Amino acid sequence: MKQSIRPTWFCALKRHFRLAIKAVFVSGIISGAGLTVPMIAEANVTSVTVTPKRANVHVKGASALSLTWNVTRLEPTAPATVPVSSTNAILQINGTNVATLGGTLLRQSTLNPAQSETLRFSEVLSISSALARKIAEAPAGSVLISRTFTDTQTTGLARLSVFAGSGQGGALSINRIDLRFDNDARTDVIAKGDTRRAIAEINFRSSGLLKGEWRIIDPTASLGSARGRILQVVRQQVVSSGQGRTRIVSPALPTTKNGLYLLTFSVENAEGITELPVLRYFVLETSTKRPADNLTALSPGNGARVNQDTVFAWENVPGALAYQVEILTPGHDEVVSGKVVSAQDLKLKLSAFSLDNLNSGESYDWRLRAFDKSGRVIGSSPRQLLYMP
The missing domain is CATH 2.60.40.10 (Immunoglobulins)
Structure with a gap:
């Protein structure tokens, strides 16, 4: 049998080819269609x-x-x-x-x-x-x-x-509640049967489930009833990566009985709020007529220049359940601001009002009204002028 003689370079090439094939099978990935080329290592x-x-x-x-x-x-x-x-x-x-x-x-x-x-x-x-x-x-x-x-x-x-802020997705915290009526008033006198709603502007930190309640004290309850009855339960998811703000509107407020109503919005997780704000409103019969000017205002004087420390004071009216101080546009009945207080109070600082709508350098009228437990106006003072310097 004749032996086949092959050159040395051919044998070396054959060995190199076999090693290359082996490397492909070791490093490559076998698929149904054949072999994928192995990835070349890089930085x-x-x-x-x-x-x-x-x-x-x-x-x-x-x-x-x-x-x-x-x-x-x-x-x-x-x-x-x-x-x-x-x-x-x-x-x-x-x-x-x-x-x-x-x-x-x-x-x-x-x-x-x-x-x-x-x-x-x-x-x-x-x-x-x-x-x-x-x-x-x-x-x-x-x-x-x-x-x-x-x-x-x-x-x-x-x-x-x-x-x-300091919020990093921690527990929800309520740090401010601001209440007003839907006509922007902070205190109001509403005709019996009319519709009015309240708005709560709530500042909070972080995110979570806001749990709140609209609560009301109506004329049938004692003024000493701190919490009142639940008007509506609110559950609302709020989210913020830091400081957030949300707006919650109340249901239609009750206006079927004459008298004074106290309204608040209470919430959980309100450790930063020392006292919940309270809205006050009176419901009156639409036929109620303004009585004679029989309520005596003691201060400020007519045309006085006032500041936040100015005190409104008046004499007691027998049978009064509450008093209202109203600030109005001069010569008109448009109420710019006001405040309702219980009969135990016979004076009030201007700083207790919502002063957002009072402009420096302008004049306003103001007057007092007294209400009995049925919501009737039983006293009124003459309109007087005040000036915000």
Whole structure:
């Protein structure tokens, strides 16, 4: 049998081919259609983290956030020096990019095979007052700041959560309740059978289930009844990444009985509120006529210049259950502000009024009225002039 003689280079090529095939089967992935080519190992950004993971900004005004980005990378094959960089940070609300922050961060990374290192990039990001307002108004947990880093081969991303104020998704806290009627009055006299509603403006921090109750004391109850009866139970989910605000409208208020009504909105988680605000309103018969000017006002004098410390004082009217001080536009019956107090009070400071609608440099009329337990007007004072300097 004749032996086949092959050149040395042919045998070497054959051995190389066999090793290559073996490497493909060891490193590759077998699929139904054949073999996929094995991936060539490259330099990698293996992780990106940021410190801190949560940050707070001021609800009002600008803020500065000090951040440190940590980029870890691995060089698996050959010695190399590569740039590791990030163009800018992104502020994102509800998945939408709303602003770019900061500038380019850049460092060189030099590694030998199988080495890894962590590069630290420190920066201070400026948050404007306009962006702070957007953050405060955003739903809880929806505000993120992110940066993407690359080493020219692969990329990595890190994010931190941003909140306004001191809220970081903690328990819901109610810190302010403001009550008014739907005609913007803080105290009112309503004709029997008319419709009126109240509005509660509530400031809160963080997010959660707001649990509240509209409560009312009607003319059949004692003025000493602190809590009254429940007019409506309110359950409303509120969300904010910091300071939030919500508006709750009452059901139609009862106006079927003459007399004085006291209305409030009580809530859970209101540790920051020492006293709940109370709205007062009187219900009168539509046929009620204004009596003669038989209520004597003691102060201030007609045409007096007033300030928040000015005291309205008057003489007692027998049979009165409550008194009302009204501030009106001069010569008209349009009520600008007012206050209803129980019969035990015969004086009232101007600071007790809602002064939002009283303008400096303008004159107003004011008068007093007395009501009995049936809601009838049993006393009235002449209109007098006052001036807000």
